[in-house]
Amino acid sequence: MKAHFEMFSRYNAWANERLYGAAALLPDGDYRADRGAFFKSLHGTLNHLLVADRIWMHRFTGAEPIATRLDVILYQDFTSLRAARRNEDVRIVRYIGSLSATDLERRIRYRTVTNPQDIEQPLAPALAHFFNHQTHHRGQAHGLLTALTGDAPSFDLIVFQRQGSHGGVQTRV
Numbered sequence: 001m002k003a004h005f006e007m008f009s010r011y012n013a014w015a016n017e018r019l020y021g022a023a024a025l026l027p028d029g030d031y032r033a034d035r036g037a038f039f040k041s042l043h044g045t046l047n048h049l050l051v052a053d054r055i056w057m058h059r060f061t062g063a064e065p066i067a068t069r070l071d072v073i074l075y076q077d078f079t080s081l082r083a084a085r086r087n088e089d090v091r092i093v094r095y096i097g098s099l100s101a102t103d104l105e106r107r108i109r110y111r112t113v114t115n116p117q118d119i120e121q122p123l124a125p126a127l128a129h130f131f132n133h134q135t136h137h138r139g140q141a142h143g144l145l146t147a148l149t150g151d152a153p154s155f156d157l158i159v160f161q162r163q164g165s166h167g168g169v170q171t172r173v
Helices: 002-023 028-032 042-061 078-098 101-105 123-149 157-162
Strands: 107-111 118-122
Touching (some): 002 042, 002 078, 002 123, 028 042, 042 078, 042 107, 042 123, 101 123, 107 123, 118 123
16 A cells, blocks of 8 residues: 555656646736636645645644635745645655655544544545545646636646656655
8 A cells, every 4th residue: 555655746746846847837817817726726725735734734634734724825926836736746755755654544633624523544645635625626726727727737637647656756855
């Protein structure tokens, strides 16, 4: 199971790099415009992905404070957001790499952000949700990019897998 999560951590970084590469080509007005997505714009969606990842990493590791809203804009400018995304992806890859089989079986406790309640659950299913959540919102971002440009890079897992075990992902800052 650890190898599965390691692959997903590398895939996550690879897909985010492709997403940000495409977003960087957009005019700022298109990038920030409310397109009716759940987090309004591509900028809002990318910020949400980072917010949610940080919330989950806090739940997994206890490190760093967490946001109190899922729609908070952590970074107003694209360059800072992209740098933070890259750093977070490296942190995720390293964290997953540090886990043992025993760690994956342990239980975690946390408090939810929306409709606060205390939760206890096994780590492995929480990690599965973590990576699935990223894929879900990247899909929304893909839809926004496609609507804006008529094209968007593939985020398909199989494309990543065909590129080799690391998908070209750099795991160092």
